[in-house]
Amino acid sequence: MAFVVTTLIFAAVGIIASLLVRICFSGGPSANLLHFTLVVTAVVCSWMMWAIVYLAQMKPLIVPILSEGE
Numbered sequence: 001m002a003f004v005v006t007t008l009i010f011a012a013v014g015i016i017a018s019l020l021v022r023i024c025f026s027g028g029p030s031a032n033l034l035h036f037t038l039v040v041t042a043v044v045c046s047w048m049m050w051a052i053v054y055l056a057q058m059k060p061l062i063v064p065i066l067s068e069g070e
Contacts, residue, residue, distance in 0.1 A: 017039045017043065
């Protein structure tokens, strides 16, 4: 449930950021495309980093081995 909710939050942030860039930085068609591409790339990379860290905690590759004294 938390994964889906946070993914939707990232999508909402991406949509809001895209709209703000479109409104605040209105340049030529190529500048708008560049700004949109940068916003989408930043949001997707941030989401992927969060998703990898989140999913890595669910099933870790290395399991800690406790010794007798611990």
